Amino acid sequence: MEWDFPQGADQYFETVQPEWKKLGFTTEVVRLFWEYPEANDITAVDPVVEANVEERVSRQLRFLRALDLIDESDKLTPNGIWLATVYQPPAQQPVTSVDVSIERKGSLGAAEQEVFRGLLLGHHWLPMLATAHQLSGERVPAKQSDGRHVTSFSERLDSIEEYSDLSSGAWQTRAEVHYNWFCAIGFARRREGELALTEDGHAFHDRVEQYYPPEWDDFVA
Incomplete structure (x- = not known):
C-alpha cells in the first residue's frame, strides 16, 4: 500500500517537556483559567499559591498553548473551554477554602480522555502514530529506563528536523511522556511489567495503520 499522510496530519510539537506527562495536572490548570477568568496571572491565584x-503551573503554560487550550493572552480558547467544562474533580477533595484542587487528580475521566485524544492527535499526529506503532509490535517496559525501546522510538521520528540533534536523555524523556499519555488517554496500560495497548489502543492502531511509514517496520526491537 502506498504510504501517505492524510491532509493536515504533519503536526508535531517541536519540544516535549517532562512536566507535560501528567495530563491530570494539565486539566487542573485549565480548570483554574475557567474558575479565575479575570486573573492577570494564573500562577498567583489562591489554589496555586496555597499548594506552592x-x-x-508556569511551566504548564507552554503545553497549554501548544495544545491550543489558551491563546497568547492566556485566555481559554474554544478547546480550553471544552476541556474545562468536562473537567472531572478528583475522587478525594481537600478540605480547603479554594475551589480547584491542585496535584490531586491521578486519572482522567472518559470525557477528558476523549478531549485529549483529539487534541494530541490533532496537534502531534506523527509522534502519536509512532507510539502506537511501537506498542503494537514491541515489548516496552512499564518502568522506563534508558534502553533499546527508547532508541527504537527515536528512530521512527528522526526524519523530523527539530528532533535530529536530541540527546539520548532528551529522547528518553520524550518516550516516557508519550507512554504516559497513552496510558492516561486509555490507549495503553501497564501489565506484568510491560506496556500493552488496550482495546481502544488496538482500535486506534487499526484505524491509522495505513499511515505508518513502511520503514517503521525495520525499527521493531
Missing part, C-alpha cells in the same frame, strides 16, 4: 506550585 507556582513554578509547575
Whole structure:
C-alpha cells in the first residue's frame, strides 16, 4: 500500500517537556483559567499559591498553548473551554477554602480522555502514530529506563528536523511522556511489567495503520 499522510496530519510539537506527562495536572490548570477568568496571572491565584506550585503551573503554560487550550493572552480558547467544562474533580477533595484542587487528580475521566485524544492527535499526529506503532509490535517496559525501546522510538521520528540533534536523555524523556499519555488517554496500560495497548489502543492502531511509514517496520526491537 502506498504510504501517505492524510491532509493536515504533519503536526508535531517541536519540544516535549517532562512536566507535560501528567495530563491530570494539565486539566487542573485549565480548570483554574475557567474558575479565575479575570486573573492577570494564573500562577498567583489562591489554589496555586496555597499548594506552592507556582513554578509547575508556569511551566504548564507552554503545553497549554501548544495544545491550543489558551491563546497568547492566556485566555481559554474554544478547546480550553471544552476541556474545562468536562473537567472531572478528583475522587478525594481537600478540605480547603479554594475551589480547584491542585496535584490531586491521578486519572482522567472518559470525557477528558476523549478531549485529549483529539487534541494530541490533532496537534502531534506523527509522534502519536509512532507510539502506537511501537506498542503494537514491541515489548516496552512499564518502568522506563534508558534502553533499546527508547532508541527504537527515536528512530521512527528522526526524519523530523527539530528532533535530529536530541540527546539520548532528551529522547528518553520524550518516550516516557508519550507512554504516559497513552496510558492516561486509555490507549495503553501497564501489565506484568510491560506496556500493552488496550482495546481502544488496538482500535486506534487499526484505524491509522495505513499511515505508518513502511520503514517503521525495520525499527521493531
